[in-house]
Amino acid sequence: MDRSQMEMYMRTAQLEGRKALPDCLPNPPVGCVIVRGEAIIARGYTQAPGQPHAEALALSQLRGDETDLHVFVTLEPCSFQGRTPSCARAITRYDVATVYIGLIDPHPRNRGAGIDILKAANIPVVLDVLAEELREDLGPYLIHKTD
Secondary structure, eight states: OOHHHHHHHHHHHHHHHHTTTTTTTTSOOOEEEEEETTEEEEEEEOOSTTSOOHHHHHHTTOOSOOOSEEEEEEEOOOOSOSSSOOHHHHHTTSOEEEEEEEEOOOOTTTTTHHHHHHHHTTOOEEOOTTHHHHHHHHGGGOOOOOO
């Protein structure tokens, strides 16, 4: 997939994420699209706290052929279970060709751990797709604390 295609799909995920506001707060407004071939086959955005995250919502829409999937997500999938299951672990249950991530999540409980889960499942990861644009969109909603 060339860079312009990656950016096009990530912009679509970004638009999905914007739909999350304000209901998703205090969680960040994450967006996700799943692509097979050149078609978007599923979309999602973070729901209200305790409800599905963007990736889980998109994955729940898959029907039929679930092979050769390309997942575009604006923020690194969560590695830990809180009120909802780990999105990174959920992604590993599917035949995902590549996960494209806009930003690494600076949350102290994530910070690359979601990426590690994907890589441990032999899923290729492409980082920093539209990172600067997404940093502007998501920056105010991200947790950076170290304590």
